[in-house]
Each structure stands twice: as structure tokens, then as C-alpha cells.
Amino acid sequence: MSEDQFKHVISHAKEYGFVFQGSEIYDGLAAVYDYGQNGVALKNNIRTYWWKSMVQLNENIVGIDSAIFMHPKVWKASGHVDGFNDPMIDNKDSKKRYRADVLIEEHVEKYVQKIEKEVVKGRKRFGDSFDEAQFRATNPNVQRSQQTIDYINGEMKSAMDSGDLDRLKGLIEELNIVCPISGSRNWTDVRQFNLMYSTQMSATDGESQIYLRPETAQGIFVNYLNVQKTGRMRLPFGIAQTGKAFRNEIVARQFIMRMKEFEQMEMQFFVQPGTEMDWFEYWKEKRLAWHKNLGIDAAKYRYHDHIKLAHYANAAVDIEFEFPFGFKEVEGIHSRTDFDLGQHQEFSGKKIQYFDPERNENYVPYVVETSIGLDRMFLVLLSDSLRTEQVEGGEERTVLALPPALAPYQCAILPLVKKDGLPEMGRAIFDDLKLDFACYYEEKDSIGKRYRRQDAIGTPVCITIDHESLTDQTVTIRLRDTMEQRRVPVNALRDLINSEVSMNALLRSLS
Ligand code: GAP
Numbered sequence: 001m002s003e004d005q006f007k008h009v010i011s012h013a014k015e016y017g018f019v020f021q022g023s024e025i026y027d028g029l030a031a032v033y034d035y036g037q038n039g040v041a042l043k044n045n046i047r048t049y050w051w052k053s054m055v056q057l058n059e060n061i062v063g064i065d066s067a068i069f070m071h072p073k074v075w076k077a078s079g080h081v082d083g084f085n086d087p088m089i090d091n092k093d094s095k096k097r098y099r100a101d102v103l104i105e106e107h108v109e110k111y112v113q114k115i116e117k118e119v120v121k122g123r124k125r126f127g128d129s130f131d132e133a134q135f136r137a138t139n140p141n142v143q144r145s146q147q148t149i150d151y152i153n154g155e156m157k158s159a160m161d162s163g164d165l166d167r168l169k170g171l172i173e174e175l176n177i178v179c180p181i182s183g184s185r186n187w188t189d190v191r192q193f194n195l196m197y198s199t200q201m202s203a204t205d206g207e208s209q210i211y212l213r214p215e216t217a218q219g220i221f222v223n224y225l226n227v228q229k230t231g232r233m234r235l236p237f238g239i240a241q242t243g244k245a246f247r248n249e250i251v252a253r254q255f256i257m258r259m260k261e262f263e264q265m266e267m268q269f270f271v272q273p274g275t276e277m278d279w280f281e282y283w284k285e286k287r288l289a290w291h292k293n294l295g296i297d298a299a300k301y302r303y304h305d306h307i308k309l310a311h312y313a314n315a316a317v318d319i320e321f322e323f324p325f326g327f328k329e330v331e332g333i334h335s336r337t338d339f340d341l342g343q344h345q346e347f348s349g350k351k352i353q354y355f356d357p358e359r360n361e362n363y364v365p366y367v368v369e370t371s372i373g374l375d376r377m378f379l380v381l382l383s384d385s386l387r388t389e390q391v392e393g394g395e396e397r398t399v400l401a402l403p404p405a406l407a408p409y410q411c412a413i414l415p416l417v418k419k420d421g422l423p424e425m426g427r428a429i430f431d432d433l434k435l436d437f438a439c440y441y442e443e444k445d446s447i448g449k450r451y452r453r454q455d456a457i458g459t460p461v462c463i464t465i466d467h468e469s470l471t472d473q474t475v476t477i478r479l480r481d482t483m484e485q486r487r488v489p490v491n492a493l494r495d496l497i498n499s500e501v502s503m504n505a506l507l508r509s510l511s
Pocket of ligand 1 (some may be wrong): 214215216217247249256257258259260262263264266329330331332369372373374375376
């Protein structure tokens with residue numbers, strides 16, 4: 001998919017009520033977006049799919065909903081006050097600011113793409129006898145690119161780990177990285193910026209400066225004891241939550257990919273120390289399966305091991321999706337050790353431990369975290385499902401081939417004409433089906449135009465009522481993806497729609 005297609009995704013999202021620029025009538029607020037009538041429905045459905053697959057399908061995972069405002073000591077304990085920084089660099093000519101590590105990563109990506117091109121060429125040349133692993137290990141061009149990647153990654157990791165900002169700048173200069181806007185190498189020094197927003201609590205509360213949470217995870221950690229005790233939870237067990245997080249992203253771009261206010265869906269899985277790497281592998285696989293279960297092209301997903309680990313992690317991997325602008329993180333799986341609970345134990349002075357009856361000892365549990373951005377998942381689905389297709393008669397149609405269970409509406413009810421009792425029959429069907437499905441009712445315009453509008457918002461099933469329907473109690477159902485039409489009895493509609501759009505079926509194929 002090209003940049004042009006990405007522009008199409010953004011304009012489609014606006015035109016069809018999925019995503020609007022925040023405060024648009026005041027010329028917008030940078031990196032802040034609002035979800036429209038169809039967007040909120042899609043977002044809610046993604047959240048439900050996540051929630052059910054994490055909480056409902058796992059007997060040892062429970063959910064919570066903690067407050068956005070938290071005691072300021074939480075963020076001191078978690079390391080965010082001192083360590084939640086991004087290394088930023090400005091280009092003096094374009095006056096644009098960039099994350100130094102992202103500039104370097106984007107440079108590395110060019111070599112990754114070079115390797116992929118060589119592999120494609122190799123596959124073409126050798127046909128069926130192509131051995132990809134051997135090719136990657138022996139082809140001189142691939143080897144050269146891989147050595148460059150390893151060198152850059154190694155240098156970046158050591159600079160980031162030691163906080164050596166001069167070395168980061170040196171690397172940018174050494175690699176001749178230019179500003180994408182000005183094309184120049186006229187860079188400032190690299191500086192650290194803290195990403196947390198702060199605000200004031202009422203002056204009478206003593207602790208007046210508080211932060212807007214930059215991750216939902218800490219709400220889970222500070223409630224670990226509450227949930228473990230009241231839920232009588234035994235290790236291993238998980239606590240899940242979804243909710244807003246806030247980060248002062250200096251370089252916010254690519255639409256809803258990187259926003260200042262966004263939503264996370266996070267799960268902290270508490271385990272016996274020493275078992276965390278097994279659970280890390282377990283959740284790494286489980287989470288990728290969750291994505292693939294939506295029918296998204298598996299080739300568009302890959303794992304990406306972290307070069308620089310966050311201050312709390314001893315292992316971390318991203319699940320990346322191939323967006324129109326390249327592979328980018330959608331979800332992170334982190335082995336967070338006992339860092340967070342240990343820190344909260346120390347800063348709060350409260351004992352945060354688990355008595356393990358098997359080992360007959362107390363300890364601070366280890367944690368494996370899965371953390372996915374709801375907005376990024378939304379963008380995955382929009383980018384993957386928006387298609388322009390040729391249909392009969394040389395016409396084009398725009399279709400949003402969303403996973404049916406996640407579409408804003410599961411069915412549309414469309415009386416062929418606005419008279420002769422067809423609207424009344426349509427409304428009766430609507431009133432009956434609305435108890436089970438999100439239904440859309442529409443009488444205006446030709447049926448062809450109405451089908452196109454439903455295709456564009458991803459409605460999997462349209463139901464058309466015509467004059468025959470009044471006499472024989474049958475209607476036409478038309479399927480979004482195949483455009484197949486068939487005549488069915490009204491009393492079979494519920495089961496038929498259910499077979500096309502069921503969230504349960506989606507969950508069943510997952511478990
Ligand atoms: N608790 C761990 C944590 O917050 P993270 O990798 O910083 O880890 C997790 O964030 C996920 O949140 C990311 O994979 C991404 O999908 C989403 N995310 C992070 N920053 C974001 C932003 N500025 N805008 C939109 N989504 C974001």
C-alpha cells in the first residue's frame with residue numbers, strides 16, 4: 001500500500017464518520033483526534049473482542065477500571081518521573097523536531113527493505129528450489145546489509161543504554177541522516193524530553209502537582225493486592241484494563257498512530273519468579289494469534305525484538321504491522337520482572353507480596369505484560385480493509401472489508417421504495433433484529449447507492465424488502481464481500497446474520 005492509499009484511508013475515515021480532527025472548527029488540535037459515529041462503534045467492538053478474549057476466555061484473568069489520576073508518588077516509584085524520556089533532535093533549517101532513535105531506526109529499515117528485495121529476487125531466480133534460510137545466510141548483498149544493521153543497532157543500543165546523547169548525535173552524523181523536510185544535516189544536539197503531562201490537583205490536597213497517566217499499567221500494579229486478596233487469586237493470574245493514556249509526544253504524526261491522548265488495552269500477568277520467560281513466550285504467541293484470528297494477512301505481521309529495553313523490562317518484543325508507511329509497533333509484550341511491584345512496595349512502605357503455598361514462601365511476583373494501543377489497532381483494521389474494487393459494468397466500489405463481527409453495523413435494512421407498506425415491514429424487521437445486532441435503517445436513494453454506502457462503512461449484510469416480501473414474507477440478503485444476493489424467509493434472518501457476523505464464532509476460533 002502506498003502513501004496515496006494511506007491518504008485515502010485518512011480521507012475515508014473522515015468522510016464516513018470514523019475519525020475527525022480534534023476541535024476541528026477551531027482549526028484542530030495537533031495530534032488529537034475524535035471518533036465519529038462509525039468510529040466509536042468500531043472502536044467499541046475492537047475493545048470487546050480484546051476484553052472477551054483476555055478476561056472472558058481466561059478463567060485466571062480479571063478486569064479492573066482504575067482512575068486516570070494517581071498519587072504522584074506512583075510515577076516516581078515507576079521510574080516515569082526520572083526515566084520516561086525521549087531523545088529529541090531538531091533540524092536547524094526546517095525547525096522540525098525528531099526522535100533521534102526513530103531517525104536511526106528508519107535508516108535501519110532501509111537496509112531491512114534492501115534485504116527483503118534481495119530475497120524476492122532470489123525467490124524469482126531459483127523458483128521452487130529456493131531455500132530462503134540458506135540464501136539469507138550466504139548471499140553477499142544480504143550479508144553486507146545485515147552487517148550494517150547489526151553495527152547500527154549495536155551502536156544505538158550502547159548509546160541509549162548509557163544515556164550517551166553525544167554518541168546518538170554522532171551516529172546520526174556518521175550515517176549521513178538528513179532531515180526529510182529540509183534535506184539538510186544541520187542538526188542540534190540531542191536532548192531528553194519527559195513525556196508526562198502534569199496538572200494541578202486542588203490546592204487543599206497537599207500534593208498539588210499530579211500527572212495524567214502515561215500508561216494504564218500502573219493502575220493495575222497499585223491494585224495488585226486488592227484484587228489478589230478480594231478475588232482470592234492464585235499465581236499465575238492476570239489483571240486487565242482498558243483506558244486512556246496521555247503522552248506529550250513531541251513528534252506526533254501519521255494520523256492516529258501517535259497521539260497525545262490515546263487508549264491502551266493492557267494485561268499484567270503475575271507469575272512465579274523464574275517462570276517469566278516461559279510466560280513471555282506464551283503471551284507472545286497468544287497475542288499474535290489474536291491478531292491473525294481477525295483474518296488479516298499474516299505476512300503483514302512480524303515480531304520485532306527491542307534494541308533498547310525500557311527501564312522496567314528484562315525482555316521485550318513488539319508485534320508490528322505493515323502500515324502504508326512501513327512496519328510499526330501495534331502491541332508490546334514485556335517481561336517486567338518484579339520491578340514495578342518492588343518499587344511500589346518500597347515507595348509506599350506496604351508489603352506487596354504473594355504467599356506461595358507450593359513453595360511455602362513469600363515473594364514479589366514477576367510480571368509479563370501485554371499492551372496494545374486501541375487506536376493503532378483501529379488503524380490496522382482501516383488500513384487493511386479499505387479496498388477499491390472493479391465491479392461489473394466497469395464501475396468501481398469502495399469497500400471496507402472489516403472482520404464482520406467488528407463492523408460498526410452488522411446489517412442494514414433497506415426497503416426498496418418508500419411506499420406501499422415496505423417501510424412498515426422494514427421497520428418491523430429492524431425492531432426485531434436490533435435486539436441482537438447493530439442495525440442500520442435507510443429508505444432514501446436508489447438501492448445501488450445504498451449498497452455502496454453500506455460497503456463503505458463495512459456493513460457485512462444488507463436486507464432488501466420489496467413488494468414480493470409483503471406477500472411471501474421473504475427478503476433479499478446481500479453480502480458485502482461477495483455481493484452475492486439470495487432470497488431468504490424473514491424468520492431465518494436472525495440465524496443467517498448470526499452465521500455471518502458472530503463475535504462468538506470469532507472467539508471460538510481463537511480458543
Ligand atoms: N505499559 C507498557 C506501555 O505503555 P508502550 O510500548 O509504551 O508500552 C504500548 O505502549 C502500546 O500503546 C503501543 O504498542 C502502542 O500501540 C500504544 N501507544 C503508545 N504510544 C502511543 C501514542 N502516542 N499514540 C497511540 N498509541 C500509542
